[in-house]
Amino acid sequence: MTIKTLRAWEILDSRGRPTLAVEARLSDGTTATAQVPSGASTGKHEALELRDRDPARYAGRGVLRAVANVEGVLQAALSGCPAEDQATVDRRMIAVDGTPDKRNLGANAILGVSCAVARAAAMAQGVPLWKRLAGDREPRMPVPMVNIVSGGLHTLGGIEVQDFLVIPHGFDSLADSLEAVVRVHAFARRTIEKHGYALTGVADEGGWGPALDSNERALAILDEAIEASGCGGRMSIAIDVAASHFHRDGAYFLETEGRRLDAAGMTDLLESWCDRFPVISIEDALDEDDWAGWKQLTARLGARAQLIGDDLFTTNTVRLRRGIEEGAANAVLVKMNQIGTLTETFEVIDAARAAGWRAVVSARSGETEDSFLADLAVASGAGQIKIGSITRSERLAKYNRLLEVERGM
Ligand code: PGA
Numbered sequence: 001m002t003i004k005t006l007r008a009w010e011i012l013d014s015r016g017r018p019t020l021a022v023e024a025r026l027s028d029g030t031t032a033t034a035q036v037p038s039g040a041s042t043g044k045h046e047a048l049e050l051r052d053r054d055p056a057r058y059a060g061r062g063v064l065r066a067v068a069n070v071e072g073v074l075q076a077a078l079s080g081c082p083a084e085d086q087a088t089v090d091r092r093m094i095a096v097d098g099t100p101d102k103r104n105l106g107a108n109a110i111l112g113v114s115c116a117v118a119r120a121a122a123m124a125q126g127v128p129l130w131k132r133l134a135g136d137r138e139p140r141m142p143v144p145m146v147n148i149v150s151g152g153l154h155t156l157g158g159i160e161v162q163d164f165l166v167i168p169h170g171f172d173s174l175a176d177s178l179e180a181v182v183r184v185h186a187f188a189r190r191t192i193e194k195h196g197y198a199l200t201g202v203a204d205e206g207g208w209g210p211a212l213d214s215n216e217r218a219l220a221i222l223d224e225a226i227e228a229s230g231c232g233g234r235m236s237i238a239i240d241v242a243a244s245h246f247h248r249d250g251a252y253f254l255e256t257e258g259r260r261l262d263a264a265g266m267t268d269l270l271e272s273w274c275d276r277f278p279v280i281s282i283e284d285a286l287d288e289d290d291w292a293g294w295k296q297l298t299a300r301l302g303a304r305a306q307l308i309g310d311d312l313f314t315t316n317t318v319r320l321r322r323g324i325e326e327g328a329a330n331a332v333l334v335k336m337n338q339i340g341t342l343t344e345t346f347e348v349i350d351a352a353r354a355a356g357w358r359a360v361v362s363a364r365s366g367e368t369e370d371s372f373l374a375d376l377a378v379a380s381g382a383g384q385i386k387i388g389s390i391t392r393s394e395r396l397a398k399y400n401r402l403l404e405v406e407r408g409m
């Protein structure tokens, strides 16, 4: 089967911002689509998301140029290319773009094609997407890391730390894990209200976004909710500090608490959280370019916690290799649109595994109803997935797809 045509159009993501849908049609008539996610707390080393910058439409956020690139340059480059050969498809797009960060054609345009072609190839072969993506890898149902309380750039202001999540363990299935997580989520609301904090609606990833007086308060609330729900001992805590967005001039500004910390001060704070709460995973504890701080953090906390680089690595093998060599972090967050092709996404997951590192497959804060991520997580064997909370259908599309795969796996 070869690629016959590519079509693209502008759709809206879960924040009401434009993104792309791409349709790939193969020579046998098989047609499949894919939708592209978009972040808010983006790392500065991410591949470029092409936006129109036309102030007359969507405040400059339109993606009609990316749409045109799919239907023009990319279709011309890929027409006749074998759809089963994902690496060739992706490498051809990388070559045609010709820049290290895909700024010519846009990582959003390229990723849409990469995923739509993969899905079409799976359909044409009559196999589930996860099975086709897995290749020689051992597929595995991932453990979810589920957002319960949000802060940072995913809320209307308030605390600086972006995500407070739970990781279920000791459950027989994803279905059982989710049942328990939903209970914790409900108890978190009651706990927030019981302590008199204003619930300011749900945050971008579907978790609670309360107005709290400190970052630690969110941990205390989550801890209390886990106990109250009867899940104590079977639910650990993960946090995504997303520290780059409150790092300026070498310092970390926790404005809610009137504190200004250096990297060692941040590490002290996180260590005290690990001592007092069941925190087992910390993402983007420090700034995306604070390599020295990351090394010290890893030396101090690496044996007791999963230290994930998101903005630090931006799903980029060059940055990941540096982290592995220097002992900065011990796990990598994997977001397809940070790098722009499936082939490069798998390279990062495989490089992490070869180094004995863990990988967490992740959604973006701006998502769509596409469930591709669920199949990617299963196929990669990464073992962990971070989708957001258990409300809002752009999140549930992925959880529900995982439940479907679990039933049939
Ligand atoms: P983003 O947030 O999609 O806004 O970057 C997700 C994360 O930081 O993990």
Ligand code: ZN
Residues within 6 Å of the ligand: 240, 242, 283, 284, 310, 311, 333
């Ligand atoms: Zn993150």
